[in-house]
Amino acid sequence: MPEGHTVHRLAGALTELFSGHRPTITSPQGRFSQGAAKLNGQIALSAEAWGKHFFMPFAPEPTEVTLGEDGPDWLHVHLGLYGSWSFDGDGEFIAVHTIGAPRRRIGEREQLSEGADERRVAEWEPPTPKDTVRVRFAQPHGIADLTGPNQCQVLSGSEVRAVLKRLGPDPLRNNPGDRERFISLVRKRKVPVGQLVMDQAVTAGPGNIYRADCLFRVGISPLRPGNRVSEHRLGLLWDDLVSAMSEGVRDGIILTNPPEYIPLDPIDEQDRRFAVYQRSGRACWRCGNTIAEMAMAGRRLFWCPGCQR
DNA sequence: ACGAAATGTCTAA
DNA sequence: TAGACCTTTCGTT
Known part of the structure; x- marks a missing residue:
């Protein structure tokens, strides 16, 4: 249940946890299987938020890209009224995106991850996803699950630019003008x-x-x-x-x-x-x-x- | 168990 | 303006 601040936090968290990796990307629910196959095995780059829209670029090799650039495949997510991401992983994974206490969920109703402090790296196993999980990102130390999004699709650069064109200024970007x-x-x-x-x-x-x-x-x-x-x-x-x-x-x-x-x-x-x-x-x-x-x-x-x- | 509401947005009428 | 959509949570039977 997100306003823009949640989406900006998520962009930060997913960047810290997955950028530079080639995450395994799946769609346990099956409604994003094609998109997942397209992204799977590519390098995740830095995610960005504009308002309530989330964009994460994927490319065959590490590169710097600007929002809406041609070339990468862009994962576009809009959480709608009740979409959410949840996280799980070993102590190292949870510590990476933690500001203060370890959190399982980014956004409202953030949950402390149970036992994350004591959990040994070797002990962690990815939990079986619920059957409503649209997308799972996995790297060796942890996972991120997306459920209930209003939109979840792979876009080209020009399609991203078309989305941005309909959006006004974002107070969390607060660009000049x-x-x-x-x-x-x-x-x-x-x-x-x-x-x-x-x-x-x-x-x-x-x-x-x-x-x-x-x-x-x-x-x-x-x-x-x-x-x-x-x-x-x-x-x-x-x-x-x-x-x-x-x-x-x-x-x-x-x-x-x-x-x-x-x-x-x-x-x-x-x-x-x-x-x-x-x-x-x-x-x-x-x-x-x-x-x-x-x-x-x-x-x-x-x-x-x-x-x- | 069931229903309603929720920090959202789109389309049809 | 109403309905559709995607899912979870909380209150009421």
Whole structure:
């Protein structure tokens, strides 16, 4: 269950664990057998993320490539609503991609790998994949399993470029000019800004949580038409997406409730994570008004009518 | 056991 | 706007 920060973390993890290797690639489920056969035995190069899209190039020999270059076979994965990768391996493998505690899953709900510390290199055997595993990457020290993706396919460079063409600026790339581009894309439209922040052609990567909480953090009502939000406030919104999502990449979890609003005794752990997301009917941490909820373009939208104008 | 919801996106009507 | 899709998890019978 990924927003862009999860996909960026995954690109880092899969690069560290598999780039430079010739992983064995299979499709236990059988729905990616052709693609797996095409990639199997090639060298995995550095994976990259753009928004929620994951790209990993494969070539016969090690090389440096840029995103969308002609030549390599590009594995393209979109996790959709509930795709996920899980990892298993010996202590050496788990240690490679560990920042802090060893993790079995990259993304939300990251799990500690049981016994990874004690596990001897020689003891590890690849576990039998579940029959829903679309793709398994295997190298001698560990495996990565992909289940439930919305998209998983091998693309040419020009096909990758066609995907990228439909994506707006990614706050986690934050390339020169992206801030201005985001501002102008929003201000061109009279669609509610809450809908535009979810539109991957306007900005690629934010999902329902960052949409709700970043709009709260900068005080913009999601119902306000894009062309009625000032350039200044949209600049602040971009900056907040950049910083909130960067923290998500660093921590592997979304914690968007600003520290000054976290109550000393929250109702429960879950309740302190978000500012407004999934808090409808409860009191706003900042002003005490009741958090509102409505459906917007088929997704649940949460905001504070008191703080957001 | 069963149903609904989930941090997503596409297509058809 | 509704439905389809890919899977897991959590709450309710």
